[in-house]
Amino acid sequence: MEERYFIDLDAVTAQEKQTLTHNIHSYPAKFIPQIPGSLLEYLRLPAHSLILDPFCGSGTTLLEAAVRGYDAAGVDSNPIATLISRTKCTPLREEQRAQVEAVLSQLPLFDPSDEKRLSIPVFLNRDHWFQPNMLRELGYIRALTASVAGGAAADFLNTAFSAVIVKASNQESDTRWRAVNKNHPDGFALAEFHKKAVDMLARVRELEKFSLGTVTVATQDSRNLDFLRDGSAAAAITSPPYMNSFDYYLYHKLRMYWLGYDHYEVQEKEIGSRNKHCDNGRGVETYVESIFEVAQQVYRKLAGGGYLCVVIGDSIFRDELISMDEVYRRIARRAGFTERETFSFDQRKYTRAFTPNYKTAAKRSHIMIFQK
Numbered sequence: 001m002e003e004r005y006f007i008d009l010d011a012v013t014a015q016e017k018q019t020l021t022h023n024i025h026s027y028p029a030k031f032i033p034q035i036p037g038s039l040l041e042y043l044r045l046p047a048h049s050l051i052l053d054p055f056c057g058s059g060t061t062l063l064e065a066a067v068r069g070y071d072a073a074g075v076d077s078n079p080i081a082t083l084i085s086r087t088k089c090t091p092l093r094e095e096q097r098a099q100v101e102a103v104l105s106q107l108p109l110f111d112p113s114d115e116k117r118l119s120i121p122v123f124l125n126r127d128h129w130f131q132p133n134m135l136r137e138l139g140y141i142r143a144l145t146a147s148v149a150g151g152a153a154a155d156f157l158n159t160a161f162s163a164v165i166v167k168a169s170n171q172e173s174d175t176r177w178r179a180v181n182k183n184h185p186d187g188f189a190l191a192e193f194h195k196k197a198v199d200m201l202a203r204v205r206e207l208e209k210f211s212l213g214t215v216t217v218a219t220q221d222s223r224n225l226d227f228l229r230d231g232s233a234a235a236a237i238t239s240p241p242y243m244n245s246f247d248y249y250l251y252h253k254l255r256m257y258w259l260g261y262d263h264y265e266v267q268e269k270e271i272g273s274r275n276k277h278c279d280n281g282r283g284v285e286t287y288v289e290s291i292f293e294v295a296q297q298v299y300r301k302l303a304g305g306g307y308l309c310v311v312i313g314d315s316i317f318r319d320e321l322i323s324m325d326e327v328y329r330r331i332a333r334r335a336g337f338t339e340r341e342t343f344s345f346d347q348r349k350y351t352r353a354f355t356p357n358y359k360t361a362a363k364r365s366h367i368m369i370f371q372k
């Protein structure tokens with residue numbers, strides 16, 4: 001590798017960040033598509049190589065790989081992540097598009113008093129998190145989407161539904177687990193769902209211009225990647241969960257209630273959650289050992305000379321700044337990798353700090369390239 005990896009983050013426009021299906025659903029700490037995109041350009045891998053993302057989140061790496069004709073395999077323990085990933089990378093056939101349009105055509109028929117056509121799940125503190133009018137509208141959308149059985153159209157509708165649930169709830173924001181009074185007017189959830197689905201239909205259509213690689217997505221813990229053949233991947237490009245920064249299981253909890261997923265199971269598997277490190281006091285070693293297990297798995301799945309590209313941000317733990325480039329350097333070496341390059345930048349410049357103080361000011365993000 002004679003030249004050095006470089007990405008000019010300031011040169012990426014807001015429109016470029018939201019290109020294709022990348023922005024169909026919000027996702028905490030997703031990276032901009034230009035990061036995996038530029039890494040793929042830089043690595044110059046053979047055509048049809050397999051690209052792995054063991055923490056695929058909303059599928060940014062998978063789509064960037066697929067539009068370049070690479071095959072991609074994504075894994076995430078959170079079913080909301082894998083739902084978004086599948087939808088993001090899947091063009092709809094005409095009959096699937098028609099199934100979606102048939103659901104949208106029924107939205108104006110909503111009758112809040114017609115209990116038989118509402119599917120409202122029972123869950124803890126439901127009325128604390130949802131206004132009565134939003135419960136009924138979401139219950140109607142849920143019944144309509146459930147009438148489409150499996151496949152890409154069902155994924156599409158569930159993704160649009162998921163994108164609206166937090167908005168239509170009392171949850172303050174995607175990354176704040178607190179109820180606030182939003183005073184949603186009647187018709188809000190139905191209108192948001194319709195707007196979202198129409199926008200997604202246009203975006204998914206754009207995928208038809210590409211000869212997409214095959215994308216496989218698995219909902220499971222990445223500490224076991226047995227479903228993939230050893231030596232089959234040319235590169236892994238991933239942004240692992242930041243330590244002690246997020247609780248994906250919590251931010252998606254309302255979505256999981258409505259879509260029928262078990263959030264306890266998801267919470268248990270989640271690496272690096274604030275719940276594990278802050279609330280339950282687990283130390284840095286717990287995080288390091290979990291990531292090490294994944295790094296070992298990835299090492300096995302890569303072909304000789306294959307690359308592991310990691311995008312990670314520094315963390316604050318027990319009031320101390322943890323330099324994650326050092327942590328990942330140690331983990332990767334221990335798993336057998338050789339470090340090729342590290343590119344670091346000021347984290348504050350590109351992400352909003354939740355608790356800005358003098359320590360978060362020193363936080364950096366790192367793009368690290370290792371090789372088997």
Ligand SMILES: C[S@@+](CC[C@H](N)C(=O)[O-])C[C@H]1O[C@@H](n2cnc3c(N)ncnc32)[C@H](O)[C@@H]1O
Pocket residue numbers: 027028029030031054055056057058059060061075076077078081220221222223238239240241242248269270271272
């Ligand atoms: C930083 S996010 C990835 C975001 C992704 N790059 C994107 O652009 O959307 C990290 C992901 O790791 C997932 N994760 C946490 N623990 C996991 C585990 N044990 N196995 C698989 N995925 C896990 C989280 O659910 C989260 O989606």
